[in-house]
Amino acid sequence: MDSQSCVKITNEWDIVAARQLGRNVAKELGFGTVDQARITTAISELARNIYLYAGHGQICIEKLFDGGKKGVRIIALDDGPGINDLRKVMEDGYSTSGGLGAGLPGVKRLMDEFNVESVPGEGTDIRATKWLR
Amino acid sequence: MDSQSCVKITNEWDIVAARQLGRNVAKELGFGTVDQARITTAISELARNIYLYAGHGQICIEKLFDGGKKGVRIIALDDGPGINDLRKVMEDGYSTSGGLGAGLPGVKRLMDEFNVESVPGEGTDIRATKWLR
Amino acid sequence: MNFRELMDSKYKEIIEHYLNEQDEKALYLGQKFSRKSIEHHVSPEEIISLHKSVMLEMEPNIPHHVLHAFDILLEVMIGYGFAYREHQSLRSKQQELNNEIDIASNMQQTLLGTSIPAVEGLDIAAVSVPAKKMNGDYYHFVQDENDSVSVAIADVIGKGIPAALCMSMIKYAMDSLPEYRNEPNAVLESLNRVVEQNVDASMFITMFYGVYNSHKHLFSYSSAGHEPGFFYNAHAGHFEDLDAKGLLLGVDKKAKYRQYERRVEVGDMIILLSDGVTECRTEEGFIEREDLVELISQHKHLTSDEIVTNVYKELEKLQHFELRDDFTLIIIKRIS
Amino acid sequence: MNFRELMDSKYKEIIEHYLNEQDEKALYLGQKFSRKSIEHHVSPEEIISLHKSVMLEMEPNIPHHVLHAFDILLEVMIGYGFAYREHQSLRSKQQELNNEIDIASNMQQTLLGTSIPAVEGLDIAAVSVPAKKMNGDYYHFVQDENDSVSVAIADVIGKGIPAALCMSMIKYAMDSLPEYRNEPNAVLESLNRVVEQNVDASMFITMFYGVYNSHKHLFSYSSAGHEPGFFYNAHAGHFEDLDAKGLLLGVDKKAKYRQYERRVEVGDMIILLSDGVTECRTEEGFIEREDLVELISQHKHLTSDEIVTNVYKELEKLQHFELRDDFTLIIIKRIS
Numbered sequence: 001m002d003s004q005s006c007v008k009i010t011n012e013w014d015i016v017a018a019r020q021l022g023r024n025v026a027k028e029l030g031f032g033t034v035d036q037a038r039i040t041t042a043i044s045e046l047a048r049n050i051y052l053y054a055g056h057g058q059i060c061i062e063k064l065f066d067g068g069k070k071g072v073r074i075i076a077l078d079d080g081p082g083i084n085d086l087r088k089v090m091e092d093g094y095s096t097s098g099g100l101g102a103g104l105p106g107v108k109r110l111m112d113e114f115n116v117e118s119v120p121g122e123g124t125d126i127r128a129t130k131w132l133r
Numbered sequence: 134m135d136s137q138s139c140v141k142i143t144n145e146w147d148i149v150a151a152r153q154l155g156r157n158v159a160k161e162l163g164f165g166t167v168d169q170a171r172i173t174t175a176i177s178e179l180a181r182n183i184y185l186y187a188g189h190g191q192i193c194i195e196k197l198f199d200g201g202k203k204g205v206r207i208i209a210l211d212d213g214p215g216i217n218d219l220r221k222v223m224e225d226g227y228s229t230s231g232g233l234g235a236g237l238p239g240v241k242r243l244m245d246e247f248n249v250e251s252v253p254g255e256g257t258d259i260r261a262t263k264w265l266r
Numbered sequence: 267m268n269f270r271e272l273m274d275s276k277y278k279e280i281i282e283h284y285l286n287e288q289d290e291k292a293l294y295l296g297q298k299f300s301r302k303s304i305e306h307h308v309s310p311e312e313i314i315s316l317h318k319s320v321m322l323e324m325e326p327n328i329p330h331h332v333l334h335a336f337d338i339l340l341e342v343m344i345g346y347g348f349a350y351r352e353h354q355s356l357r358s359k360q361q362e363l364n365n366e367i368d369i370a371s372n373m374q375q376t377l378l379g380t381s382i383p384a385v386e387g388l389d390i391a392a393v394s395v396p397a398k399k400m401n402g403d404y405y406h407f408v409q410d411e412n413d414s415v416s417v418a419i420a421d422v423i424g425k426g427i428p429a430a431l432c433m434s435m436i437k438y439a440m441d442s443l444p445e446y447r448n449e450p451n452a453v454l455e456s457l458n459r460v461v462e463q464n465v466d467a468s469m470f471i472t473m474f475y476g477v478y479n480s481h482k483h484l485f486s487y488s489s490a491g492h493e494p495g496f497f498y499n500a501h502a503g504h505f506e507d508l509d510a511k512g513l514l515l516g517v518d519k520k521a522k523y524r525q526y527e528r529r530v531e532v533g534d535m536i537i538l539l540s541d542g543v544t545e546c547r548t549e550e551g552f553i554e555r556e557d558l559v560e561l562i563s564q565h566k567h568l569t570s571d572e573i574v575t576n577v578y579k580e581l582e583k584l585q586h587f588e589l590r591d592d593f594t595l596i597i598i599k600r601i602s
Numbered sequence: 603m604n605f606r607e608l609m610d611s612k613y614k615e616i617i618e619h620y621l622n623e624q625d626e627k628a629l630y631l632g633q634k635f636s637r638k639s640i641e642h643h644v645s646p647e648e649i650i651s652l653h654k655s656v657m658l659e660m661e662p663n664i665p666h667h668v669l670h671a672f673d674i675l676l677e678v679m680i681g682y683g684f685a686y687r688e689h690q691s692l693r694s695k696q697q698e699l700n701n702e703i704d705i706a707s708n709m710q711q712t713l714l715g716t717s718i719p720a721v722e723g724l725d726i727a728a729v730s731v732p733a734k735k736m737n738g739d740y741y742h743f744v745q746d747e748n749d750s751v752s753v754a755i756a757d758v759i760g761k762g763i764p765a766a767l768c769m770s771m772i773k774y775a776m777d778s779l780p781e782y783r784n785e786p787n788a789v790l791e792s793l794n795r796v797v798e799q800n801v802d803a804s805m806f807i808t809m810f811y812g813v814y815n816s817h818k819h820l821f822s823y824s825s826a827g828h829e830p831g832f833f834y835n836a837h838a839g840h841f842e843d844l845d846a847k848g849l850l851l852g853v854d855k856k857a858k859y860r861q862y863e864r865r866v867e868v869g870d871m872i873i874l875l876s877d878g879v880t881e882c883r884t885e886e887g888f889i890e891r892e893d894l895v896e897l898i899s900q901h902k903h904l905t906s907d908e909i910v911t912n913v914y915k916e917l918e919k920l921q922h923f924e925l926r927d928d929f930t931l932i933i934i935k936r937i938s
């Protein structure tokens with residue numbers, strides 16, 4: 001049985017709410033502090049992308065129970081401008097800022113699974129999952 | 134008036150002695166803890182190169198007083214096999230190990246000035262300086 | 267005032283905020299601080315030193331064990347600082363190299379550029395996308411005064427820069443043999459000699475060369491070990507392999523090539539491709555040639571241009587936008 | 603047992619050692635630990651978490667302010683972990699790209715390879731070193747049946763991969779014009795048309811082309827905007843510029859080139875070079891052409907091979923082994 005809760009992202013402080021939601025879920029599922037911080041950072045990055053580039057959208061956090069495995073999935077949805085060249089965006093060193101802004105490839109590396117779908121002009125749907133080990 | 138003291142490098146614990154000498158001089162000259170640690174790390178790297186690749190050699194630490202400026206110079210000398218292709222060795226990502234082993238380009242970045250001279254079959258002379266700011 | 271001057275007090279503020287409220291906002295501010303400090307090339311050992319001094323200031327009675335232990339943490343973090351500085355340098359090097367490769371790939375496009383022939387009765391389209399920036403696939407059309415269309419499609423075994431360099435050679439070699447352009451086997455034999463002579467022994471090239479005679483509607487072709495194309499027989503309503511035997515270019519300088527012929531009726535299609543199309547790997551394993559035929563078949567009522575574009579887009583998505591090999595697909599459709 | 607399982611107890615040991623002795627040895631062990639943890643891809647936020655838990659274990663009464671403050675440090679370090687992971691990925695990408703470029707540069711050497719002509723009475727040598735891995739300079743010798751030696755030296759404006767790609771083109775173009783190989787101006791005019799037609803408008807090439815008639819000991823040459831060479835007049839004991847006027851290749855397809863001639867006596871030297879030799883930048887500014895002449899002059903009694911090697915080594919050292927431009931130096935010395 002999977003459960004899901006969402007936070008609307010329209011201003012910067014909604015990023016904090018999304019982080020809080022994600023951290024609570026991660027803690028509840030039994031993730032350690034380092035993984036909690038990593039999951040929270042991934043949420044932060046995705047929420048920030050929505051806030052900066054799409055204007056508004058939402059972050060949903062899903063608890064996953066798959067057989068004996070437990071995990072958390074972050075879903076970031078927006079109906080913003082979408083991503084034109086996905087191949088380019090997923091390239092390392094593409095983003096200009098040095099660190100956290102490194103964007104999607106960085107988020108992908110923080111998590112276990114990562115999927116992005118985007119239609120230019122219609123929006124973007126990003127899903128990232130981390131499993132408890 | 135510049136003064137200089139040296140440590141012979143023939144076994145791994147000589148690396149510690151060279152570090153200690155460098156740290157003392159750096160502290161005495163007034164370098165902060167972060168810079169002390171950086172200078173010590175640079176010494177450690179150079180001493181380790183001597184220990185691993187030349188077998189023996191020496192590390193000298195020189196106090197520099199140039200007008201109002203104070204600084205420390207590390208001199209690493211050996212009569213080992215020398216470096217065949219200096220251009221290659223100074224390239225980033227050339228060394229195979231990931232971090233500290235990153236070798237000379239890393240030492241160069243830790244210090245303010247860096248010079249290497251090497252004659253294959255005769256030995257290597259590396260000088261690296263850091264100025265107190 | 268710049269960030270470096272402010273960072274001490276800023277960091278202290280965040281810590282104080284957190285210790286008072288223990289809330290997520292302070293942690294978020296911590297993340298923003300991190301972004302800023304990286305932007306300003308503050309290295310991780312400086313962060314440790316900063317943390318230690320803020321602790322000492324806030325808690326003058328901090329147990330001296332806890333205080334001194336920071337020295338070890340700092341020492342360990344210096345190693346990470348090493349990697350971090352190398353990262354910054356690699357990043358700018360990478361960008362420089364990327365720029366170079368962009369320029370080179372533009373040059374390559376200019377050099378290898380070909381235009382789709384406009385011939386009465388034929389609908390021709392091609393798509394060619396490199397897996398990396400430089401293309402190791404190559405295709406070329408030439409339309410002669412009698413409305414014969416010759417088409418070449420080639421693939422260097424290998425990808426990236428070396429493959430691209432090799433392809434430029436093929437292009438020059440092709441430019442200098444116009445006499446027997448209409449005899450596929452002679453073209454391949456001649457190119458084979460050039461490749462054998464000029465290219466590193468470890469590099470091989472596969473090539474398919476065909477000539478479409480648009481008066482007789484006869485397609486003659488030869489292949490040097492190239493991925494077989496397809497022939498869509500409109501009357502029978504099915505796809506057949508465009509089989510042709512022949513050794514790769516560059517293996518044996520005396521290699522001979524056989525020439526094949528095929529009559530083309532209205533509605534028929536000639537489909538040429540590189541192995542990057544059929545060896546497209548998805549989560550469920552490789553795409554089979556039958557899957558590809560199925561995909562083309564779904565779109566066969568469209569124009570050649572729409573077919574190649576749709577097939578490319580669907581295969582690109584199946585591979586999560588990571589092409590594993592250069593991708594080239596050409597369709598020649600007889601429409602009247 | 604692997605490092606990750608041991609690292610907690612190992613780190614605790616180092617801290618304990620340090621707190622007891624406060625000596626340099628413990629700090630050195632900290633550095634070694636750092637090297638190991640980086641080797642095992644432990645990220646910096648894990649180090650913070652490890653440090654925090656060791657502190658809590660060793661000092662159960664640690665002030666809770668100090669303990670909680672580690673949460674902020676961890677949060678900040680996550681950002682560095684981001685950069686650190688990108689570093690690892692960039693490093694492997696860089697290595698892949700380096701491999702590709704190595705292969706391409708070997709190919710280039712095979713493709714552009716030329717051998718030094720062995721002609722009675724002449725001592726010829728050349729050195730050509732790319733600033734990066736791919737060479738945007740090019741030189742080529744051809745020795746004909748009458749012991750005429752033709753020499754070409756060219757430089758693409760630009761470096762690296764695009765320049766190398768461009769140079770391959772020049773090589774193919776040169777291969778396909780053997781008829782008037784002995785007329786420098788005709789060679790340049792013909793190459794100019796090829797470059798103008800095939801190369802991106804932003805790419806230009808400078809070229810010097812000369813033919814040494816070893817019966818008449820007459821050197822005829824033309825230049826397309828190339829760095830002037832030198833002529834060493836042994837009798838007068840001085841060096842002169844080998845001036846020649848002419849537009850760069852690729853600017854104007856109708857460009858015409860003037861041809862110059864020079865008699866060569868025993869002991870005279872023809873010195874050809876690319877601007878990478880004269881624009882060698884040292885700490886004291888650029889090398890002047892006079893400095894270069896001085897350097898060559900010091901070695902002029904040696905063989906051509908020794909001269910070019912010595913000059914290269916000295917200029918390489920002056921630039922701290924970082925060439926800013928491709929470097930090519932050719933010497934043709936009449937010895938009898």
Ligand SMILES: [Mn+2]
Nearest residue numbers: 402422423424
């Ligand atoms: Mn290929």
Ligand SMILES: [Mn+2]
Nearest residue numbers: 421541542591
């Ligand atoms: Mn292929």
Ligand SMILES: [Mn+2]
Nearest residue numbers: 738758759760
């Ligand atoms: Mn150049």
Ligand SMILES: [Mn+2]
Nearest residue numbers: 757877878927
């Ligand atoms: Mn140049």
